[in-house]
Amino acid sequence: MEYELIHQDVVGNKTTSIDRISFLAFVKHATFAGINRRFFPHLPFRYSGLFFEFAPSFFWSGHFQLLSELANDPTETAYLSNRIGRAFADYFSKKLYGARFTHSYECAMELKGFPISGERPDFYCDALTKQFAVEAKGYSAQSISDAAIGKHKAQSKTGPLPVHFSAASVAYNLYKSPRIKFYDPEGDNVAYDGAMNSELRDLYYRSVLNFIETVADSNIQSEFSDYVAYNISYPFSAARQILVHRAIYERSWNTIKWLNSIEHNDAEDNEFYIDVDGIGLTLRSSGR
Structure with missing residues (x-):
């Protein structure tokens, strides 16, 4: 599927590019983004559901599709759009900023002993030498203003975990011609948390292997x-x-x-x- 990416770097420079994401790539990122539990018995069903839900979009339309019976249901549209937004956030966190793992921010908070409360971004990403946070959004709207992106960037900076920088990833126009704005604000000089990132990596791979042994x-x-x-x-x-x-x-x-x-x-x-x-x-x- 073809998409348009608008990327803003740390000094505010914007570049626009057009590329493609394959069906297998999208399903992989959509399935595993934010998975951090050793035992996740429903992951096989999630994986299978994504294949069936998104296959028509990639093989017959070239853009994301809602079921015609639910196309006017705002709850269904918001739910599906959010899942697409999370998948693209995982994909571009790796493609643009070298993340190897995109973890649930709540899981990282739990490991550090923080209560799961207050505002926080969606993902805590590990690039092996740096960690960063990402706020992920997905919308059916045909355009997203920079003012709206600014609010999501502010959300990416919330939460108690020290990160080198934070970013907002917003996918939109999903049901016509997908576009993604990935905006990266300037970050802070913090230490890489090797112990926590190692523990998150361990949880991630144990969850993956448990899933594989099931299917x-x-x-x-x-x-x-x-x-x-x-x-x-x-x-x-x-x-x-x-x-x-x-x-x-x-x-x-x-x-x-x-x-x-x-x-x-x-x-x-x-x-x-x-x-x-x-x-x-x-x-x-x-x-x-």
């Missing part, structure tokens, strides 16, 4: 030398395999050197997608 019945060596391919047995999945970096498979993710070698890997034929956290999806049934 897969076997694994083989992938066509990618550093990846294991899990064959999906879950009945409601368009993807045939989940790709897992060998460091995750061997549960050695706390040694992060391997992460620095991973980049977004998105096939031109849309048959596979590998994210920068070492997790991917493929439509292929076996290695080639």
